[in-house]
Amino acid sequence: xxxxxxxxxxxxxxxxxxxxxxxxxxxxxxxxxxxxxxxxxxxxxxxxxxxxxxxxxxxxxxxxxxxxxxxxxxxxxxxxxxxxxxxxxxxxxxxxxxxxxxxxxxxxxxxxxxxxxxxxxxxxxxxxxxxxxxxxxxxxxxxxxxxxxxxxxxxxxxxxxxxxxxxxxxxxxxxxxxxxxxxxxxxxxxxxxxxxxxxxxxxxxxxxxxxxxxxxxxxxxxxxxxxxxxxxxxxxxxxxxxxxxxxxxxxxxxxxxxxxxxxxxxxxxxxxxxxxxxxxxxxxxxxxxxxxxxxxxxxxxxxxxxxxxxxxxxxxxxxxxxxxxxxxxxxxxxxxxxxxxxxxxxxxxxxxxxxxxxxxxxxxxxxxxxxxxxxxxxxxxxxxxxxxxxxxxxxxxxxxxxxxxxxxxxxxxxxxxxxxxxxxxxxxxxxxxxxxxxxxxxxxxxxxxxxxxxxxxxxxxxxxxxxxxxxxxxxxxxxxxxxxxxxxxxxxxxxxxxxxxxxxxxxxxxxxxxxxxxxxxxxxxxxxxxxxxxxxxxxxxxxxxxxxxxx
Numbered sequence: 001x002x003x004x005x006x007x008x009x010x011x012x013x014x015x016x017x018x019x020x021x022x023x024x025x026x027x028x029x030x031x032x033x034x035x036x037x038x039x040x041x042x043x044x045x046x047x048x049x050x051x052x053x054x055x056x057x058x059x060x061x062x063x064x065x066x067x068x069x070x071x072x073x074x075x076x077x078x079x080x081x082x083x084x085x086x087x088x089x090x091x092x093x094x095x096x097x098x099x100x101x102x103x104x105x106x107x108x109x110x111x112x113x114x115x116x117x118x119x120x121x122x123x124x125x126x127x128x129x130x131x132x133x134x135x136x137x138x139x140x141x142x143x144x145x146x147x148x149x150x151x152x153x154x155x156x157x158x159x160x161x162x163x164x165x166x167x168x169x170x171x172x173x174x175x176x177x178x179x180x181x182x183x184x185x186x187x188x189x190x191x192x193x194x195x196x197x198x199x200x201x202x203x204x205x206x207x208x209x210x211x212x213x214x215x216x217x218x219x220x221x222x223x224x225x226x227x228x229x230x231x232x233x234x235x236x237x238x239x240x241x242x243x244x245x246x247x248x249x250x251x252x253x254x255x256x257x258x259x260x261x262x263x264x265x266x267x268x269x270x271x272x273x274x275x276x277x278x279x280x281x282x283x284x285x286x287x288x289x290x291x292x293x294x295x296x297x298x299x300x301x302x303x304x305x306x307x308x309x310x311x312x313x314x315x316x317x318x319x320x321x322x323x324x325x326x327x328x329x330x331x332x333x334x335x336x337x338x339x340x341x342x343x344x345x346x347x348x349x350x351x352x353x354x355x356x357x358x359x360x361x362x363x364x365x366x367x368x369x370x371x372x373x374x375x376x377x378x379x380x381x382x383x384x385x386x387x388x389x390x391x392x393x394x395x396x397x398x399x400x401x402x403x404x405x406x407x408x409x410x411x412x413x414x415x416x417x418x419x420x421x422x423x424x425x426x427x428x429x430x431x432x433x434x435x436x437x438x439x440x441x442x443x444x445x446x447x448x449x450x451x452x453x454x455x456x457x458x459x460x461x462x463x464x465x466x467x468x469x470x471x472x473x474x475x476x477x478x479x480x481x482x483x484x485x486x487x488x489x490x491x492x493x494x495x496x497x498x499x500x501x502x503x504x505x506x507x508x509x510x511x512x513x514x515x516x517x518x519x520x521x522x523x524x525x526x527x528x529x530x531x532x533x534x535x536x537x538x539x540x541x542x543x544x545x546x547x548x549x550x551x
Contacts, residue, residue: 071270
């Protein structure tokens with residue numbers, strides 16, 4: 001018997017975006033717990049030498065992965081939906097196969113080069129430890145023994161992590177392309193939760209840095225397997241709905257025909273974006289540090305900022321590029337309307353979040369680990385830079401979806417133009433804090449250029465009235481936090497991890513009180529814009545009625 005044709009109407013664009021934001025937000029508490037526990041374990045059990053070496057090894061992988069990616073992780077969320085609409089699942093399969101083959105070829109080339117250059121690379125890591133006069137002899141000896149006894153494992157780990165990273169990025173790009181945020185966030189949660197769990201077991205077993213490195217290998221392997229299972233299920237669902245577009249063909253096609261129009265050019269610009277993101281980021285900046293202790297300080301401060309920023313940006317994960325792509329395709333709304341809605345949501349979260357983090361940096365570092373209290377100036381520098389850059393990136397995403405590639409190229413070249421003199425001038429004056437300021441200011445400069453270009457070319461307009469209301473509420477919240485932070489208990493230097501977790505709840509209580517004060521003042525100054533209130537009414541957020549009443 002022939003099966004009935006599929007007649008169900010696909011969900012609307014507003015419904016997809018609302019569901020994506022809902023599932024993104026739902027996973028925040030669990031991700032927060034995993035991230036806090038991870039940092040507590042690493043900062044308190046590992047020595048600064050071991051923590052710094054892990055940062056250097058991890059970012060060797062990140063830098064090489066940026067090159068091997070070829071910009072496709074940014075391009076795929078845009079072109080997978082377009083390819084699915086135009087050619088069905090077989091066209092998408094051809095696209096993914098070509099991308100995967102190109103990345104594997106580059107991975108083989110890099111692996112060969114890394115093996116040949118393993119001596120100088122391991123020598124660089126050893127120099128970072130031996131040149132550090134702030135390390136005690138036992139920590140220095142343990143770090144050098146690890147580099148000597150496990151040199152082969154370090155090289156193998158970088159190569160394996162690169163392969164797993166390619167698989168992970170492609171799987172997550174596919175899920176994000178169809179607003180599958182529940183699956184996306186569950187996999188992302190596993191990627192964040194498994195490393196601390198496995199690292200905790202290894203550290204408690206006395207494996208030190210070796211155990212953490214093994215955890216870095218095992219965790220992504222399990223995550224990639226889980227992601228592959230989710231993507232196969234979604235693939236079968238899409239294949240049932242639209243196995244092949246009208247006029248599609250099952251005959252072999254050329255390489256050029258298999259790639260969507262503009263994909264190579266778009267990926268090239270995306271590649272420039274990822275390269276400049278890495279160069280103007282902590283992953284590259286740590287290689288400019290004088291020794292492994294400076295690496296540990298920079299990585300600890302950057303990790304705190306990234307941790308807070310990732311929570312606040314969570315509702316936007318995997319939403320912006322698909323949203324602008326579908327608006328451009330005529331599925332509903334205007335570019336400026338989508339832009340303003342996204343910016344208002346980010347302003348609502350990031351302006352008070354950034355101010356709160358700056359004011360609570362010192363108490364937070366004292367709770368995490370007092371030996372990293374010198375990282376506080378790094379946090380104070382990076383919060384305004386990275387939070388502002390994140391707000392400015394919304395116009396950047398709109399421009400790249402509309403293929404204003406010349407503007408994107410100019411903004412990325414501006415990043416390099418700014419960072420080179422800053423990296424030469426600031427570190428001799430400000431030390432490792434100058435390194436952080438150099439890459440932070442370069443990112444802001446590129447963001448301002450993109451936003452100004454979005455105003456000129458796409459008619460984007462910043463929601464100034466809402467930003468003013470949020471700023472007034474943030475000022476009131478900041479005054480309250482200044483009073484409340486003096487009441488926070490300070491842990492002893494030798495406090496246990498359990499004690500630090502308990503005292504961390506006090507910091508969390510102050511954060512909640514500050515958020516409540518912010519919400520009250522925002523409500524008194526006018527609350528949400530009417531269009532955002534209507535959008536919130538259509539979402540499936542928990543406690544929706546309470547949120548509407550408060551905001």
